Amino acid sequence: MRKKAMGILLAVMTLLLMVLFVALRRFGQGVYTQYQETYETYDQHYVMITDGEDSDFWNTVYDSALAEARREGVYIERFGEGLAVNYSRNELLKMAIQASVDGIIVPGDEDEETIALINEAVEKGIPVVTVLRDSSSSLRKCFVGNNSYNLGQEYGRQILEILPEDGRKGTVMVLVNESKADTSQNLTLLGIRETLEQELGKNIPAVESRLVDNTGNFSAEESIRDIFLDPQEMPDILLCLNEVYTRCAYQAAVDYNEVGTVQILGYYDSETILNAVAKNIVYSTITMDAEQMGRLCVQALEEYRQTGYTNSYMAVDTRLIGMEEAEKLLNDRQGTEESAE
Amino acid sequence: MRVKKLMAEKWKYLTLQQKLSLFFVMTAMAILAVNLYMYAVLNAMAERVEEVYVSNVSLNELAQALDYVQDSMESYLNTKSSEAMEAYYRSDQQYRQLQEGLNDRAADNEILLTEKNIRSLSETYLELAASVIQAKRGRNVERYGALYEDARLLYEEIHTFIYSLNNEQFKDNSRNYQALMNSLRNMELTSVVILLLVQLVNVSLIIVSTRAITKPLQHLAAVADEVAGGNFEVEQIPVQSMDEVGIVTGAFNQMVGNIREYICRLQQTMERENQLMERELMMQSHLKDAQLKYLQAQINPHFLFNTLNAGAQLAMMEDARRTGEFLENMAAFFRYNVRRNDQDATLAEEIRLVDNYIYILNVRFSGEILFSREVDEGVLKVRVPSMILQPLVENAVNYGIRNIEREGRIELSVYWQDGNICISVWDNGAGMEPERIRQVLAGEVKETEPGSSSNGVGMHNVMERLRLYFHGRAKLEIFSEGKDRGTEVLITIPGEEEKECTE
Numbered sequence: 001m002r003k004k005a006m007g008i009l010l011a012v013m014t015l016l017l018m019v020l021f022v023a024l025r026r027f028g029q030g031v032y033t034q035y036q037e038t039y040e041t042y043d044q045h046y047v048m049i050t051d052g053e054d055s056d057f058w059n060t061v062y063d064s065a066l067a068e069a070r071r072e073g074v075y076i077e078r079f080g081e082g083l084a085v086n087y088s089r090n091e092l093l094k095m096a097i098q099a100s101v102d103g104i105i106v107p108g109d110e111d112e113e114t115i116a117l118i119n120e121a122v123e124k125g126i127p128v129v130t131v132l133r134d135s136s137s138s139l140r141k142c143f144v145g146n147n148s149y150n151l152g153q154e155y156g157r158q159i160l161e162i163l164p165e166d167g168r169k170g171t172v173m174v175l176v177n178e179s180k181a182d183t184s185q186n187l188t189l190l191g192i193r194e195t196l197e198q199e200l201g202k203n204i205p206a207v208e209s210r211l212v213d214n215t216g217n218f219s220a221e222e223s224i225r226d227i228f229l230d231p232q233e234m235p236d237i238l239l240c241l242n243e244v245y246t247r248c249a250y251q252a253a254v255d256y257n258e259v260g261t262v263q264i265l266g267y268y269d270s271e272t273i274l275n276a277v278a279k280n281i282v283y284s285t286i287t288m289d290a291e292q293m294g295r296l297c298v299q300a301l302e303e304y305r306q307t308g309y310t311n312s313y314m315a316v317d318t319r320l321i322g323m324e325e326a327e328k329l330l331n332d333r334q335g336t337e338e339s340a341e
Numbered sequence: 342m343r344v345k346k347l348m349a350e351k352w353k354y355l356t357l358q359q360k361l362s363l364f365f366v367m368t369a370m371a372i373l374a375v376n377l378y379m380y381a382v383l384n385a386m387a388e389r390v391e392e393v394y395v396s397n398v399s400l401n402e403l404a405q406a407l408d409y410v411q412d413s414m415e416s417y418l419n420t421k422s423s424e425a426m427e428a429y430y431r432s433d434q435q436y437r438q439l440q441e442g443l444n445d446r447a448a449d450n451e452i453l454l455t456e457k458n459i460r461s462l463s464e465t466y467l468e469l470a471a472s473v474i475q476a477k478r479g480r481n482v483e484r485y486g487a488l489y490e491d492a493r494l495l496y497e498e499i500h501t502f503i504y505s506l507n508n509e510q511f512k513d514n515s516r517n518y519q520a521l522m523n524s525l526r527n528m529e530l531t532s533v534v535i536l537l538l539v540q541l542v543n544v545s546l547i548i549v550s551t552r553a554i555t556k557p558l559q560h561l562a563a564v565a566d567e568v569a570g571g572n573f574e575v576e577q578i579p580v581q582s583m584d585e586v587g588i589v590t591g592a593f594n595q596m597v598g599n600i601r602e603y604i605c606r607l608q609q610t611m612e613r614e615n616q617l618m619e620r621e622l623m624m625q626s627h628l629k630d631a632q633l634k635y636l637q638a639q640i641n642p643h644f645l646f647n648t649l650n651a652g653a654q655l656a657m658m659e660d661a662r663r664t665g666e667f668l669e670n671m672a673a674f675f676r677y678n679v680r681r682n683d684q685d686a687t688l689a690e691e692i693r694l695v696d697n698y699i700y701i702l703n704v705r706f707s708g709e710i711l712f713s714r715e716v717d718e719g720v721l722k723v724r725v726p727s728m729i730l731q732p733l734v735e736n737a738v739n740y741g742i743r744n745i746e747r748e749g750r751i752e753l754s755v756y757w758q759d760g761n762i763c764i765s766v767w768d769n770g771a772g773m774e775p776e777r778i779r780q781v782l783a784g785e786v787k788e789t790e791p792g793s794s795s796n797g798v799g800m801h802n803v804m805e806r807l808r809l810y811f812h813g814r815a816k817l818e819i820f821s822e823g824k825d826r827g828t829e830v831l832i833t834i835p836g837e838e839e840k841e842c843t844e
Contacts, residue, residue, distance in 0.1 A: 005549050006546065006549050006550060009546045009549060010546070013539065013542045013543070016538050017371070017374070017375065017539070020375060020378070020379075020531075020532075020535040021378065021534070023531055023535070029383070037451060039448045039449055041446040041447065042446070042447040042448065042449070044447060045454070045457065070449075075447040075448065075449050075454070077454050082505055082509055083501055083505040084501055084504050084508060085505075086503045087501075091498075095462065098466075098498075099458045099461040099462045100461045100465070101461075101465075102447075115528055176464065192579070230605050253776055
């Protein structure tokens with residue numbers, strides 16, 4: 001009896017000691033793995049440089065590009081993202097060249113400095129792909145984006161839809177980027193005008209372009225609000241050519257109770273914007289397939305790396321989203337989110 | 342199984358001290374092992390905690406080295422001194438060494454990627470710096486001015502990268518530090534819990550083991566207590582181990598067994614002795630009976646014949662009344678003798694027997710004996726051994742008055758004196774020398790000599806029977822003033838006998 005009890009106690013003690021050893025081991029190892037983050041290495045190092053505006057759009061582009069790149073055994077860095085200083089695109093471009101990366105994806109423009117940098121990169125053997133906006137006169141290997149003129153035509157058709165059938169009067173304000181080098185905006189404006197002219201002849205409503213101050217960090221939002229504060233300036237249709245402008249315009253319309261008096265045509269299909277479209281605060285939005293865009297950028301770079309040449313233009317699909325479709329898209333996304341959960 | 346058996350066997354032969362020491366050492370070792378292990382693990386973790394911020398430190402070193410390169414380059418540009426040149430080369434070397442430690446492969450980890458960028462940028466920077474120095478040496482002012490500007494910009498950019506990386510690493514390290522501290526705390530808690538559990542088990546183990554050791558002792562104590570209380574019929578205590586307790590238990594068992602056996606033997610001896618004593622007592626009483634019977638049987642049959650002859654002669658001569666009387670007395674005398682042969686009798690009966698005897702003697706010796714008696718009526722019923730008076734009277738006749746010329750007298754008196762009953766037989770006969778008295782009282786005189794006319798119940802016989810009957814409290818004395826001056830035999834018996842008998 002006593003011997004039995006003693007045996008049991010000894011067994012319990014041994015068990016306890018074993019549990020202790022295993023538990024402490026586990027702890028130690030857990031901490032160790034926590035400490036040593038896992039990572040994978042890649043052969044190629046591409047960078048993607050975006051504008052200062054940190055929008056959902058670029059995030060989507062980057063995510064899809066990264067996914068595509070990983071499949072190819074390449075890593076894409078969002079260059080300058082984690083830096084303590086906010087460098088301009090061109091500064092970042094220069095740094096990327098100095099950092100001798102293996103490929104650069106950058107939204108271009110027709111600025112000389114940009115073109116010079118792109119050329120410098122290409123000369124140093126770093127292929128450059130322009131995305132969304134082109135630097136057509138540079139040595140860039142490929143442009144991935146939509147046709148700005150087509151985009152303008154699409155917007156033109158939307159404007160025609162909004163304008164009352166009888167008078168077809170009204171003012172259209174297009175919010176454009178301050179950068180003159182961004183020629184794509186001009187193409188878009190041209191597309192709009194020509195579409196309107198085709199339909200309405202010479203008697204088209206005024207389509208004015210409004211420069212949005214892009215210099216400061218939050219200046220875009222301020223300059224858009226300025227429009228709402230001046231009733232004289234208030235157009236009938238406000239056309240936003242990027243995601244941030246769309247969000248700013250939408251928020252300003254709500255804040256200043258101008259929903260209905262001004263029709264907003266937006267850009268991109270983030271959830272906020274879709275919500276706005278579904279509530280009819282934003283009339284419609286045109287989106288580019290951001291995922292496709294990211295994918296195509298990587299494909300262009302890979303193609304060039306492997307073959308030495310690639311298409312100089314890759315088109316990205318555009319899509320118009322009205323109220324009904326916005327609702328449908330929102331429902332779809334909710335569904336996928338829930339199923340993902 | 343065999344090992345277990347072997348261990349159990351070994352365990353059995355350990356002493357108490359060894360057992361206790363083994364237990365305490367074992368439990369202490371367990372605690373020590375746990376402590377040591379925990380200490381080692383905690384120590385390893387603490388070391389890891391120390392390492393957490395190492396990366397920040399090395400980054401700071403890198404930044405300092407970069408500063409050094411830039412400073413020495415500027416210094417050279419300013420002074421073109423050989424010291425500055427030397428310093429530049431040293432710093433360049435140092436910086437190159439440091440940047441060797443940075444990652445140079447693309448990875449999906451922000452920190453590693455930034456390291457790669459810093460490394461690539463640094464290489465570009467060092468090349469630029471070298472170009473600047475080269476241009477300065479070649480006095481190409483325009484060129485080194487432009488290159489310096491580029492280098493300066495890049496220097497600042499690299500600083501930004503290092504700074505950002507430092508920040509990122511710091512965040513990361515802080516996270517790690519937090520995680521480490523958390524697990525450290527968790528581990529401490531776990532350790533304490535396990536330590537407590539181990540301690541608990543230890544305590545239980547000690548309790549169980551000490552009980553295992555002391556239980557036989559307690560058992561032994563209880564049994565010893567019982568034995569001390571006088572109960573030897575206890576069961577044998579099983580001996581479980583060969584330690585001191587085991588030895589004491591064995592010894593105790595043996596001791597109890599021995600005591601039990603001893604007591605048993607003692608009891609047997611005592612029983613046997615008792616039986617012996619009983620038998621002896623019975624034998625004694627039988628002997629007494631036999632002695633009495635024997636003594637009574639010692640009465641001389643010659644006397645009977647002589648007397649009967651006398652009676653017969655008388656009857657032949659006269660065929661008269663006196664003969665009848667004589668024979669009557671004879672009959673009474675012998676009847677008494679026959680009836681009272683083995684019993685006691687009252688004094689009255691004894692006195693009547695003396696009367697008969699005197700009558701018979703007077704018939705035999707034609708009235709020669711003058712017999713008188715003086716009897717206290719109160720003592721007639723006192724019981725005495727039978728046949729004690731007649732032999733005294735017979736002695737008085739045979740040794741006292743038989744051979745004297747003068748008239749023989751015998752006096753019997755029975756009276757109370759000081760609570761005792763005194764029976765006195767006095768004669769005026771031959772008397773006795775004191776030496777003779779002593780001899781008679783000591784029983785040194787053979788009374789029943791062959792040819793003697795005594796009926797055999799002599800002085801000694803009477804004395805013995807009185808002693809046995811009264812348990813030595815009766816007294817027989819002989820008084821004589823000398824030759825021819827008569828003899829008195831005085832028997833003193835305790836008076837309470839009378840009361841007892843009269844009740």
